[in-house]
Amino acid sequence: MGFQLLQSLLFVAVLVTGLYPFVRRIQRIRANIFRGRGAPATDRAALRWRQMARVALGQSKMGSRPVAAFFHVLIYVGFVLINLELLEILLDGLLGTHRILSKPLGGLYPLMIGLFEWLGVGVILACLVFLGRRMVSGPPRLYKAAELNGWPAWDAKVILIVEIILMGALLVMNATDVAMHPGAYHFPVSGWLAHLFDGWSPEALYATERIAWWLHLGGILAFLNYLPYSKHFHIVLAFPNTWYASLDAPGSMTNMPVIQNEVQAMLNPASAPAPSTEAPGRFGAADVHDLPWKSLLDAYSCTECGRCTSVCPANITGKKLSPRKIMMDTRDRLEESDRWLQAHPEATSVEDGKTLLGDYISNEEVLACTSCNACVEACPILINPLNIILELRRYRAMEAGEMPSEWALMQGNIENNGAPWAFPAADRLAWAEQDSTNRS
Template sequence: MIGQLIFGVLFIGAMALAIYNARNIFRNIQLGQDERRTDQPAKRWKAMLLVAFGQKKMFKRPFPALLHLFVYLGFCIINIEMLEIIIDGLFGTHRVFSRLGGFYAFLIGAFEWLALSVLIGCVLFLTRRNISRLKRFFGIEMTPWPRTDANLILIAEIALMAAFLTMNAADYKLQLLGAPNYARAGAFPVSGWLLPLLPDTIPTLVGIERFCWWFHIIGVLIFLNYLPYSKHLHILLAFPNTYFSNLNPKGRFSNMGSVTNEVKAMLDPSYTPEAAATPLHFGAKDIQDLTWKNLLEAYTCTECGRCTAVCPANMTGKLLSPRKIMMDTRDRMVEVGNNIRKSKNNEQKDDGKSLLDDYITREEIWACTTCNACVEACPVNINPLEIIMELRRYMVMEESQAPASLNTMFGNVENNGAPWKYAQADRANWVKGS
């Protein structure tokens, strides 16, 4: 009973903390402006199934995609066994689903092969990050914490899978020795290899099996509550993020409702836009000016660096890194959310900071060529370009600040109806003599 009580307290406490963290994340995302992303549900389900479940975009690089698929499937499917562990922990049973007979043996055997694939995948990923040192895992935004975070998760997954296989091996040996409460159940094609390494005394084996059982369940509960502070939150958020993807063709920019209202008012003096339709800003200066989808994408970013690796501006040595754009947006969102929760009445107060300038510099924003390479490369359909364009819109339309070359182009469009510096009457002269 003592073990059951301890387990119950740990489980309830961990779930309560997970719910608290989830609520904070949801509230932070709600800081963004409203945006409709519920049209064309059939296309959205298809995008989620192909990109999030099927990991379609990952397979542009087959080798890491295959490793990621092993880790992803293995870790998710093995955690189905958590249901049995939770029931055993709460009610004091042992392998409660063993009554399923042959199907249970199939499940445990499949879990073991998947656990082995997770182990191999995580070891290879650690090697790629820390020994091969691939370029895209480094950059000015990849400070010690993001690199440590990635390594911690990989090491934790290795430890959890090792505990799972050791637990099964000890359980299997106890079954073979005829220990009380360890009836023959399950199949152990991988953990069976560990039997020669284990002792033959029943009390010691029970201690190993129980230790690994507690280590596994506590490790999973810690992992669950670590996710909100880690880039690995994409394990959960990749699914809603891909469902709410932008279904428009890449390169099609959205019209600003505020500008549309201004144009309609100019064309029709009787037009009166709704007060709610008028925003505080043109474009975005801080995270409150972005949409909830932009903020969801910031939380979903896995910091894999595929966007930055294909960015032509970054390749030529410019300051822009699309990955940094998403990381900075997330950091600013968390900061604002924490400030609100610390205030007396949960009010947003000006802390003297903003996403633009304090987190993302203007040099980064104007380095973007709007080529959409980052959008195409992202394995979970994140769109850094939307944030970049909203920050640009703010600088141009609110502050009237833009590079000299763009100001020249704006002037030509205003005066000549084209970006080039010649009169409209001369715009077709290039065809003469052809």
């Protein structure tokens, strides 16, 4: 009794120690995201729920690469369902019981554990395939890019290895249990694995079962804490990210009303709305906190899969631009800004002498974008790298006054002639007169 109580107390202590940093980290990320501009769009809620169900839950955009999609779904479904077994682990840990659900579920119990075990085998297989794709042969976007050097390349592998260990611990836990209680449990995979423990003493079986049990629980808590520092946080953020994703037509851009009114007044003074009395904010974005909050959510949601970069015409034709790098840079700068703000609690804005544009993303990258929207179309979780590029470009052109000479010429023409061309409005029909003279 005393030992059981001690075990339960130890379990609660491990659980609290494991959950506390996870909750703190989530709070930090949330605060970080909402340092961005604007407020979440909540219009057309029914459409948003459908979009989230289709893209995040149904993984509808993964279908373009069916083999990868199959293994991805296997890992996803397997991982989510198998963690239902965690419910039993939690109850056993808290109450000091052993397989508390086996009696109330009766014949259903071995069926449920059997399903989890087969899914566990599937998850191990899928993780091995994905490791092979990253380490031996796979699409170059998974390993051949400057932005993947160092930590990002490790991050992708670490989580796959952790998942293999978790699933392995689960199978060993069940197998030693079967070996300890002959005839009591009939599980398909661990029933077979139990033969590996033939001849083991009851003490050795018990110790191995306990180690696997704690390893499974500890592994899940470690996984939980690692997740928000990793690209794999998309497991969670894909859901809000797809819910809040734009419902507008593909490629549509957000205008700045102040500028739109100015241009309208210039081109057609009669139809121009009354000038706004509000002082305009910053034009575009130089740093992360100038970006819309949704772009910051995008940055934390990015899986670094590189599908965007693999279809980017600028990248394909050898330009420096990679939309995946835009997202990774935005997240890195956000994290750096957060660390600075934590170290300077009295500060209301980040003043570390750095900015996203310049220190992370170069002018060359921003100018290489053709605004084709292919990266947005390719993203499996509706991330919009183009939006960040446009905001940075907007800042360059309108705040810093830095733009290629061709753009400056075009803008001057619009201002002076009401059109991008170098001819006055009065000469607009001159081409037709010239054409009729040539014909006669």
